[in-house]
Amino acid sequence: MTNTTGSRMKKISITFFNIVMASLVLGVASGSAVERKVPSSQAEVQLSYAPVVKRAAPAVVNIYTKRVVRSRNLSPFANDPFFQRFFGDSFTGAPRERVERSLGSGVIVGADGVVVTNHHVVNGADEITVALADKREFDAKVILLDERTDLAVLRIDTAGEPLPTLTFADSDQAEVGDLVLAIGNPFGVGQTVTSGIVSALARTQVSSNDYQFFIQTDAAVNPGNSGGALIGMDGELIGINTAIFSRSGGSNGIGFAIPANMVRYVVSSALSQGKVVRPWFGAGGQMVTADIADSLGFDRPGGVLVDDIYPEGPADKAGLEQGDVIVSIDGKDVSSPQALRYYIGLEPVGGRIPLAIVRGDNTKTLWVPLEAAPEDPPRNITTLKGKHLLSGTKLANLSPAYADEIGVNVYEKGVIVLEVSRSVMQRTSLRSGDIFKEVNGDKVTRVKQIKAALDDAPVNISFTVSRSGRLIECVIRARGNSYCR
Structure with a gap:
């Protein structure tokens, strides 16, 4: 009795899956919007993903990269403090070269040879080869690398022959439960199609990506799928596969894709x-949690509580105040600072955008100007030279524009350390990412101020830097006691 019941339930589950799948595939032939409905005939139940794959697969490509890595064979005494004291960073062996190869996937989004993939797939590559579904191969040139979204735009020359492309879907219309297909080149085995559903939307705690707002799917995504297509049942591009959650390196049914709306903006x-x-x-805030919602008198959590506003920035000009709660932007619900950043990042510079806020017991609409961040002061990237303790250190002035570009808090002011040699690091305890606040007792906001201080006192130096939000004070002497605290 139990076996019969189990068998019947299994058949019911399989039939239900086929019904749902088939009903979504129906819209492909007509090209119309997907209509979710129960199939009305046996023929509809037996439909497959094949029509969707035939439409989309030719526009998905394999990407092969090669780069030459130059390194040195370290002497066995290279890390010995005694030898470091006399020879410093130069105490290394003969240089050598090796070739690193990697693979990934990409999507053709322009018939004239425009291909989009992940930044991490092609970053640092000396050679990029794009292999089409029909086995033809082309050298690719980089049009744009955007590390902040983990996207790269490439171009290949097909001598005027138009290529198959994928059309961008409106990823804001994707719903949890929608059927999707992932197409790519996992493990280098060749083009592969896997199926699944949209498991979640607006995932934000996935990677170091500045614009974290991923579509999550359980369609199998493995190494090599990066840069490939996540498509819906209408054959349109919903997202670019970018990451997996895995402890073994293989698919655990949790993959992430960059939404098509962000991809479209970067390509454009x-x-x-x-x-x-x-x-x-020009403003920052925190997610309204259950505790914060209770303290504000809200009946549920949601929105972003504003706790910092940059003077004369766009939010300030719009009239935003500390303590305001942002609930939506341009009609889209805002549930986290990442969501706010994502939706702002999709807008072109120029014009205004409506922002719905709650201030006390009132709901207001503010119009925020869409402005580029100012670079004031200019970054002035400089490598310090001279006979002083910081010689060879690369510095730059911080501004809202440059801070935003390199992923630093836009409210930080000072001079940031971009590069520091090992010898300077050992002598002064400086690290890349440190932000100078004071040098020899004087506040600094410009590289030229640090240069002047070093020229006046090249042997000894005292400074204060901000490191990961903590202030560190250092006194460095060529002879005598040195300390940081």
């Missing part, structure tokens, strides 16, 4: 300007 910017210029909001 690359083709029109050769770079991405995003609006700057």
Whole structure:
């Protein structure tokens, strides 16, 4: 009795899956919007994913990269403090070269040879080869690398022959439970199609990506799928596969894709300007949790509580105040600071955008100007030279624009350390990412101020830097006691 019941339930489950799948595939032939309905005939139940794959697969490519890595064979005494004292960083062996190869996937989004993939797939590559579904191979040139979204835009030359492309879907219309297909080149075995559903939307705690707002799917995504397509049942591009959650390196049914709306914006910017210029909001805040919602008298958590506003920034000009709660932007619900950043990042510079806020017991609509972040002061990237303790250190002035570009808090002011040699690090305890606040007792906001201080006192130096939000004071002497605290 139990076996019969189990068998019947299994058949019911399989039939239900086929019904749902088939009903979503129905819209492919007509090209109309997907209509979710129960199939009305046996023929509809027996439909497969094949029509969707035939439409989309030719526009998905394999990407092979090669780069030459130069390194040195370290002497066995290279890390010995005694030898380091006399020879410093130069105490290394003969240089050597090796070739690193990697693979990934990409999507053709322009019939004239425009291909989009992940930044991490092609970053640092000396050679990039794009292999089409029909086995033809082309050398690719980089149009744009955007580390902040983990996207790269490439171009291949097909001598005027148009290529198959994928159309961008409106990823904001994706719903949890929608059927999707992932197409890519996992493990280098060749083009592969896997199926699944949209498992979640607006995932934000996935990677170091500045614009974390991923679509999660249980379609199998493995190494090599990066840069490949996540498509819906209408054959349109919903997202670019970018990451997996895995402890073993293989698929655990949790993959993430960059939404098509962000991909479309980056590609459009690359083709029109050769770079991405995003609006700057000029305010920061925190997610309204259950505890914060209770303290504010809200009946549920949601929105972003504003706790910092940059003077004369766009949010300040719009009239935003500390303590305001942002609930939506341009009609889209805002549930976290990442969501706010994502939606602002999709807008072109120029014009205004409506922001719905709660202030006390009132709901207001503010109009925020879409402006590029100002670079004031200019970054002035400088490598210090001279006979002083910081010689060889690379510095730059911080501004809202440059801070936003390199992922530093836009409210930070000072001079940031971009590069520091091992010898300087050992002598002074400086680290890349440190932000100078004071040098020899004087506040500094410009590289030139640090240069002047070093010229006046090249042997000894005292300074205060901000490191990961903590202030560190150092006194460095060529002879005598040195300390940091």
